Amino acid sequence: DAKTTQPPSMDCAEGRAANLPCNHSTISGNEYVYWYRQIHSQGPQYIIHGLKNNETNEMASLIITEDRKSSTLILPHATLRDTAVYYCIVREGSGNTPLVFGKGTRLSVIA
Amino acid sequence: KAGVTQTPRYLIKTRGQQVTLSCSPISGHRSVSWYQQTPGQGLQFLFEYFSETQRNKGNFPGRFSGRQFSNSRSEMNVSTLELGDSALYLCASRLTGIREQYFGPGTRLTVT
Numbered sequence: 001d002a003k004t005t006q007p008p009s010m011d012c013a014e015g016r017a018a019n020l021p022c023n024h025s026t027i028s029g030n031e032y033v034y035w036y037r038q039i040h041s042q043g044p045q046y047i048i049h050g051l052k053n054n055e056t057n058e059m060a061s062l063i064i065t066e067d068r069k070s071s072t073l074i075l076p077h078a079t080l081r082d083t084a085v086y087y088c089i090v091r092e093g094s095g096n097t098p099l100v101f102g103k104g105t106r107l108s109v110i111a
Numbered sequence: 112k113a114g115v116t117q118t119p120r121y122l123i124k125t126r127g128q129q130v131t132l133s134c135s136p137i138s139g140h141r142s143v144s145w146y147q148q149t150p151g152q153g154l155q156f157l158f159e160y161f162s163e164t165q166r167n168k169g170n171f172p173g174r175f176s177g178r179q180f181s182n183s184r185s186e187m188n189v190s191t192l193e194l195g196d197s198a199l200y201l202c203a204s205r206l207t208g209i210r211e212q213y214f215g216p217g218t219r220l221t222v223t
Contacts, residue, residue, distance in 0.1 A: 032210065043115070043201050043214030044154070087154075095210035098144065098167055099203075101154035 002102030003027065003090040009106040012082075018075040020105050022088030025069045030093040033064060035073045037084040038104075044087065047073065051093070078109045113137065115204050115215035123221045129190040132218045136183050136204030142166075143185040144212065145177060148199040157200075160185055189220075197222045 005023040012018040024033060034049040048055055048062045050071075055062045061074040075082055087104040091097055116135045124130050136143050144167075145157040156169040160179035177187040183204075189196055199219050203212040 034211070041199070041217075041219075043203070043216050046211040046213060049210060091210075093210075095205065096166065098156035098159060098169065099146075099154075099212065100156070101146075103153060 002100050003031075004088045004102055006086075006088050006102065006105045008103065009108070011108050011110055012075075012078045014080060014109050014111050015077055018073075018078040018082065018107060018109070020073040020075075020086050020088075020107065021070065022073070023070045024088070024090045027068050027090050031090045032093055033062065033068075033071050034089040034091055034099070035060070035062065036087045036089065036099070036101075037082075038087070039081075039084040044101075047086075078107075080109050080111060083107060083109045115202055115213055117200075117202050117215040117218050119218060120216065121219050121221075123223060124192050125223055126192055126194060128192050129188060130192060130220060131186055131188045132200055132202075132220070134185045134187075134202030134204075134215060136185070136202075137206075137213055140204035140206050140213075141183050142205040142207065142212075143179055143183065144203045144205070145185070145187050146201040146203065147171075148201060148217070149195075149197070154201070157187065192222045194222050196220065 035047040036044040038044045064071045085104040142161045144159040159167040179185045199217045201217045203214045205212045
């Protein structure tokens, strides 16, 4: 079973920041937080991952709370192409275990 | 660098038949995982292969099997197809020592 809880859906205005929350209250010390997204009928796309520090790459920023029980994925300037289902996944540190996908958050970016 | 490729992209089969799907990972990636996606069950892990050995297996019946070749290409086979096997089958590859997986576009299988 997925170890994360996400809201089923969110809307965001184009050009604004999209902040997608994720709860993972049972995360253990060696587990990382991963974010993937899936645009309709395509394969999931890796976005970012982190352990305890905030992370940023060309796609997004990941903010993890100090107690690591929740995190937020930030898309700084959402575009219509960011409309997708976003999955927050907790996974053991080596990366040798499967990704366990929950239901994710369906983000709709609105013009 | 080319991404993960899957063939065929679309497939229609009849109940009771068998099917083989193919996945070519990103060059240099030795780990290949397979996932099934259905509207009802979402994305579910099938199995993972690394250096021609199955490393992890999900909770699927024995009708689902896979293998990996020495060039890291992988195939999965589903025998005695059932209507419920209709799904998008996704393959993902990973570079050793790197945590992120990269997915292919999937093969959409329809069983009639």
